[in-house]
Amino acid sequence: MLRVLLVLVAVLAAVLAFVFDQPWLYAAAAVPLLGALGLLGRYFWIASQHSSSQAESMDPPDDSLEDLGIMDVRPQDREGGANGTSGPSHEDGAENPSPASSTDADDSAPENSQAPQEERLDQRRAERRGTPPESPSENNESVQSDDRPVLGPLLESLRAAVGAQTVCLLVQEEVVLDYQIAALASLQSNVQKDGSFETQSPLLSASMSRRPVTIRTLDEGDRDNLRYYETAPDITQVAIAPLSRPDTSASVFLLADATAETELDTSEVHSLLKRYAETVGSVLDAKEAEETSASSQEVEAAEMEPEPTPQGQAEEGAIDPANGTEPPERDGTPRPRREIIAEEMEAADVASDPLALVLVLLNRYESIAREGEAAVERAEHHFRTRLENLAPGQRVERFGELTYGIFLRREMEAVEVWALDLQDAMARETGELEGGVSIGVAVRDARHTPEELRGDATEALLEAYETGECAIKA
Template structure:
């Protein structure tokens, strides 16, 4: 309708221009007529092209997976079974139904397949074993990944741009570490639960009171990276940060290493290690179930003392209960649980080193009891030697110790009486500054 009106308008303009002798009407009418001719020509060409285009035929969907692959131009190819070079292919024989043990229906089904469908060969044992070997088998570290600790360590490693981040615990044995969790971009990291011994301490006692310590890795410290199964990769520096989670005689800390120096010098790196340490401490607290806590609960000291008293009296041997107390206990306890755990570990290690064959038990905060199975002169010499040695110690053991000793006598009918005498001797030793022995 619009096109017809435009055609009519162009003709009227031409007639008016001819009648009124107005040139601009000629120009306007001619231009409009030219535009209409071009529009008509374009429409005619489109209709002609549309007629020549063949209709789109949608093929029917494939009836089988093989036909679907063929419709896409894909052929299913299987490897030929391996044969020895000396072996030649056996001539094709027509198996009999009776000899092969197949039923007629099975024989018919094993005949030639329909044309156009690729023949699928049966898998040989070699192919089955090869296909089984190609299956992805999770590594040992993936099988024992902690669902909570490991993602936290993954996030910390990514934020620090570190090579490896691990959560370690140092327990009773000096220079022995256990891996609680680990995240690494290097293949060959150890699984959680792995225990290793280092030639030098990763976190020295003087570093425990620092929130973050950055150490250059070289020499013996490089050999101490036991959280790698194989030879450690290139490590230029490592950052260590104690976490505020403690058990008696155990020190928990984070370690992160990097192949280039300067990775942990940023303030953000220290902040990340400290904050993730608090998070991991909370996670460790939540992971302690009630039964495990009860299993880890220490035996009552009364039972331990009674056990030692029974053993000594049954054999007629002397027994001394020596209580060793760190003189700076109050000041160290005020520094927090991390400092307390480090000091207890150092004190216990020093006592065990001085009396390797005697029983050492914790009797309180920074107080250990030693059940020394020896007569009075030997016990006195040991106590004096230990007190003199720790009086010159530095670090956590600075300030020395007080030692109170009680020898088992007939008057000690109960464990409480034996412990009371040892406590009284310790109180006197703390006040006088000399070792006290009650016989």
């Protein structure tokens, strides 16, 4: 602005000198003109100095790579990995840190620029490896099973979709009220993420196993059965969706619990649970197929180098002359109970005989199990021997720990009398078999499939265990 004013003054003085013909006014006009030129020169000099400083600031700093958190530099191939690799592996369930997790890490440390250098380097190393840096979990963070990279996130998505407190995948082996936690996702922190727990009453009954989804309201006593909680919250309802597992004798099902703030008995929740049960079943099938394939390869490799049979030892698959029975399978695993029941049903049809499945549970099974495996094996040996003596000519099969199934080819009236006599006889036993037995009976009819016959017998056994009386379902 000052430069423009000086130029105007110089022009005005020159015009006046010309109009009034006064030469000294030309000299007066030169003074502001020289001032304007000086200011203009000063402006260009400052601008050139500013441009030089900007150019110098654009030069890369002379910091070392370690100061920037870069520990090593390796060539990167076309696939994006270093030294011919294809980047961090995700087989162990590790996931790349998401933008949200990076934001959370920055928010949790607003004074990041003042953090120790070692902590910042550890964080950058963790980001290079594809795993987020360790940070304390928040109180409302969902608890998942860490060693199940597929089932854990799957159950967490179901829990969030239905608004449940906990969603778990449970496995019930045989008829004992013992449930194995296959996977679990929960909002609560005081939950058991793995292992097993026992209940006083069944979580999944035989009738519930035949329905795709069952919604139950809980009272105080039912809430005590949710033993995967250390202290159960105010759970008022549960949703149960059994999985179709025809090739195993165990019962596998999804269980979701919720408080009164969430409504589980809706068509949307029913549809979600049914579809998730099918999806989880497909995941388990794929896992079992992979394990079976690996086992088959190991067996084939073992068969390539057969071991010589010791002298005097019976050949594999031969009949034991001592008791006339076939030896157990080579891998020691029992046959699925479904196959045994189907085999007996087919044999009964061929002979046109009635059939009843009797499940017998030793009442002291818990106290014996606490004594160790050796005590259980001794008790099972005596238990089976005693049952075979009391049921001559009938097939006796193990259906669980200290639990045996007896297949009777008798009418219902004769089965009832025989079961009561068996209960009285076992009540008089002493030693390892003292304490009596619980007996549940399912009499077969035309509607029964192997799974349904076993389910009815299991339900009857649970009723007998609770009441102390022999229970028969016909």
